[in-house]
Amino acid sequence: MSIEVVRAGLLTTVQDRGRHGHAALGIGHAGAMDGVALRLANALVGNAPAAAALEICLVGPRLRFTSAATIALVGADFDAQAGASPIPGWRSLRVEAGTVIDCGRARRGAWACLAVAGGIEAHRVLGSASTDVNARLGGAPLREGEVLQVGRAGIAAGVRAVARAPATLAAFSLDPRPWFDPDPARPIRLVHGRHAHALDAASREALYAQPFRVAADSNRVGLRLDGPRLRLGAPLELVSEPIAAGTVQLPPGGQPIALMAEHPTMGGYPRIGHVAAIDLPRLAQRRPGDAVRFAPIELDDAQTRYLAREDELERLCARIAARLDGGRTPR
Numbered sequence: 374m375s376i377e378v379v380r381a382g383l384l385t386t387v388q389d390r391g392r393h394g395h396a397a398l399g400i401g402h403a404g405a406m407d408g409v410a411l412r413l414a415n416a417l418v419g420n421a422p423a424a425a426a427l428e429i430c431l432v433g434p435r436l437r438f439t440s441a442a443t444i445a446l447v448g449a450d451f452d453a454q455a456g457a458s459p460i461p462g463w464r465s466l467r468v469e470a471g472t473v474i475d476c477g478r479a480r481r482g483a484w485a486c487l488a489v490a491g492g493i494e495a496h497r498v499l500g501s502a503s504t505d506v507n508a509r510l511g512g513a514p515l516r517e518g519e520v521l522q523v524g525r526a527g528i529a530a531g532v533r534a535v536a537r538a539p540a541t542l543a544a545f546s547l548d549p550r551p552w553f554d555p556d557p558a559r560p561i562r563l564v565h566g567r568h569a570h571a572l573d574a575a576s577r578e579a580l581y582a583q584p585f586r587v588a589a590d591s592n593r594v595g596l597r598l599d600g601p602r603l604r605l606g607a608p609l610e611l612v613s614e615p616i617a618a619g620t621v622q623l624p625p626g627g628q629p630i631a632l633m634a635e636h637p638t639m640g641g642y643p644r645i646g647h648v649a650a651i652d653l654p655r656l657a658q659r660r661p662g663d664a665v666r667f668a669p670i671e672l673d674d675a676q677t678r679y680l681a682r683e684d685e686l687e688r689l690c691a692r693i694a695a696r697l698d699g700g701r702t703p704r
Contacts, residue, residue, distance in 0.1 A: 374440040374491070376521040378541075382476065384506070385515040387493050388486070389425040392501035392511075396615065396638040403505035405635050406484045406593060406657040409552050409686065410448035414488035416690040417445035417465045417547070419697045424492035425502040427515075429485050433476020434515060440470045442523065443490040448553065448650040449482025449658060452457070464546030482555040482658040494524040507594050507635045545696060551685075555658040562652050562667035564675055566621060568609065568643035576603040580645065584664045585629065591661060595622075596663055602627035605643065613641040618649035627679035631656060631665075649675035651682050 388411065389551045391404025405411035405428050415424050427434070433451055446453055453460040453476045455468055462485070469475065476487070495502035498511045505511055515521075563581075570663070572580065585600030603623055620632045623641035631648055632640075634657075648656055649670050659665060 374438075374523040375441065375522065376442075376489070376493075377437040377439065378434060378515050378517055378519040378521065379433035379437055379473065380475075381515040381517050381519075383432035384430040385434045386428050386506065387495045387506035387512060387521075388428040388503050389501055391634070392499045392504050395499055395580040395674075399638050400510070401505060401508065401635055401638055402618075403501070403503040403508075403511065403593075404634050405486055405503075407448050407486070409520045409654045410484070411486045411488075412686065412690065413463075413485040413547060413552060414447035416693040417447065417545070418443050418488045418490040419694070420490065420492050421490055422690070426488040426493060427521075429476055429487060431479050431483055433478070433485070433487075435473060435475045437473045438470065439469050441468065443467050445488050446476070446485055447488070447549075448485030449479040449555070450553075451479050451485055452477035452588075461546065463472050465551045479660070482553065483660045484657055489507055489523050491523045491525050493624045494522040505635055507592075519636045527571055534606075535672075544588055544621070545693075547689075552654075553658065554655050555660075555663075557659060557664040558666075559655070560666040561656050562649040562670035562675065563621065563646040564649060564670055564672050566644040566646040567648050568605075568611075568623075569645045571605050571607070571609055571643060572623075572645060573604050573606040576605075578603070579603060580671060581667050584666050585634040587661050587663050587665060589661045590627075593633055595630045595632045595636060596656065596659065596665075598629045600628070600665075603629060603645070604645065611641050611643065613639040616640040616644065617647075619650065619653050620644055621646040621648065633657060636640065648690075650679045651675065 388405040391402035393402050412422050414426055445465050455472050455474050465688050503511050579601040583601045585598035588597035588599045591597050618636055622630050623645050
């Protein structure tokens with residue numbers, strides 16, 4: 374089975390859960406900006422959690438399916454259509470051979486994952502099919518006229534049920550509210566960074582008291598935050614150290630950068646905070662111009678909330694798998 378790219382969209386890439394374990398070589402993990410959306414999209418079509426899907430940004434692609442397929446569009450709210458019929462998000466949907474899907478524009482949020490039962494076949498680099506746009510690893514963003522292949526490797530058992538009972542599956546949908554929250558009025562929780570104490574008093578207050586806005590030149594590497602200019606109380610002499618997704622760095626210009634999926638593995642700017650892992654998908658869904666407010670959170674609380682979220686997500690995916698596999702109760 375194949376998918377023809379009629380229109381590529383603003384930035385459409387193949388993403389899975391990323392390439393991990395290579396930071397010592399200077400190779401970042403890439404992967405989906407909203408990892409929760411990827412996992413739930415794959416779950417809805419019966420794929421293994423690490424199957425590759427299409428990640429779309431703000432303006433989506435137009436795709437022609439050469440064979441019947443089961444798809445799920447999860448994440449940002451796109452005005453997607455199959456012909457003249459709207460495509461609902463957060464649910465499994467059967468499309469017939471020859472169907473043209475126009476993913477349209479995002480009405481809320483920035484990133485969505487389009488999963489196809491069987492997964493997108495792509496060249497794997499260091500164990501991952503993820504496209505790292507900045508490092509030019511794992512392929513390139515989609516191009517008009519390109520043909521994508523859909524595979525069978527790594528499919529969960531439930532895909533067989535998908536093929537047998539598309540009408541039943543079409544009625545199976547998820548409530549996005551626990552997993553998708555692009556509301557710019559809700560604060561992003563921030564753990565104090567190693568160099569937070571080095572900010573001057575006014576900047577320490579401004580970090581939490583005043584809003585920032587996502588700058589237009591933000592990308593998969595990081596979100597540049599326009600707003601109050603933060604300053605150090607005194608110059609710091611720093612050496613480059615390992616950094617991770619969610620690290621908030623402070624460049625000399627005073628406008629913070631929140632690092633995202635394609636962040637570098639090392640950095641020498643002061644690290645004034647770290648976005649709680651549970652809020653990384655929420656931050657990823659902020660669009661250029663959206664407000665970002667930070668609220669402090671203790672590390673222990675951030676870890677507890679993350680583990681609770683992961684447990685809830687795993688249980689939900691298990692329930693979806695049981696539904697796809699004929700309604701058997703998950704073990």
